[in-house]
């Protein structure tokens with residue numbers, strides 16, 4: 415980094431009134447989390463190389479998984495469908511009625527995924543939730559059909575072999591259900607339905623990003639990308655069949671297909687990402703060590719933990735809270751990303767909200783104003799890095815997927831980071847400017863919340879899928 419770049423990314427985190435060695439440590443930390451425009455350019459380039467290699471079947475590159483979704487929704491799809499949306503935290507069971515005029519009606523029930531389900535009984539637990547929903551909402555098959563048609567949004571990587579077939583590649587986001595990797599998720603779920611005598615047939619399985627894209631396409635036909643910035647992160651986009659070198663399922667290379675990039679796995683070798691000792695600490699202790707490295711730097715499940723590591727690093731050098739930690743702060747994942755949101759949005763002179771989090775949540779009895787400023791700046795550094803990296807990934811896929819940038823493009827986005835992290839959406843626009851140009855960002859790029867996209871999108875795919 416040149417000295418002027420260093421100062422741009424570092425000086426703003428200096429805190430007045432603290433000893434020089436404290437500020438030196440903050441500067442050093444800020445430098446390690448900095449993502450300059452040049453760095454973003456390298457990351458975008460890295461994405462393009464990895465996307466190309468992944469499309470050609472290189473297993474060390476981005477997964478670039480064909481979704482088997484080949485038809486853009488028209489908004490005219492009709493009917494009532496069940497859909498399941500298994501995310502990192504909740505299962506949503508939905509009944510979706512597509513009205514045929516780009517509008518829909520959604521009835522849904524949310525079930526928080528239990529620890530036991532995440533580690534053992536997932537599929538029977540899903541069947542149990544579906545059974546509760548069916549009973550409470552009187553869901554019955556459409557006339558002439560023997561089972562309720564269901565679309566399943568599954569937010570973990572699967573190697574799809576058909577629209578309703580896909581083998582689990584791996585678990586992430588804290589899931590670890592035994593004897594399931596490599597097996598067909600639809601079969602496992604359908605078997606659990608059978609054990610419960612449920613008359614439900616899964617007719618499509620899609621990644622949550624694909625659900626978000628389909629929902630967006632249903633209303634905005636110019637939708638090109640679906641992105642999740644949430645507990646985890648990922649994207650999908652419309653790709654020309656002729657560019658999917660590894661496609662061998664049929665000889666039809668015409669038209670397009672949605673590709674699930676699984677970008678959370680970008681640069682697992684850490685050759686270009688600005689990876690710090692705090693990321694490394696998280697990664698080393700994680701059950702999916704060495705995997706989903708990019709996801710661990712930007713998504714909601716992990717950001718709080720990277721920040722906790724950075725805060726502890728300052729405490730251990732006696733540069734914060736007089737060197738005192740607390741039982742809570744010493745506990746892995748005790749610092750939720752939602753606290754970062756509270757902290758970075760505190761603009762009060764005394765940082766009263768920051769004080770509250772420090773005292774009430776982290777159970778550190780007292781803090782000076784300088785301590786609070788340091789904590790806020792650490793959160794800002796890590797949050798800003800996440801924003802810049804998120805924008806770099808979005809820009810990379812946008813540049814890849816479009817031959818020219820003359821028309822408008824809608825990106826359907828869902829997830830808690832996008833919805834709730836302060837300034838996240840604005841930063842996507844701002845950080846995209848140097849790469850896409852002001853005119854495109856101001857007039858053509860439309861980032862839109864694909865609200866409940868995962869659930870609705872699965873129903874749309876169920877509607878366009880024939881048995």
Ligand code: BGC
Nearest residue numbers: 569570571586642646647648
């Ligand atoms: C999963 C993706 C998913 C993303 C967002 C990642 O951990 O690997 O399949 O789309 O989270 O939920």
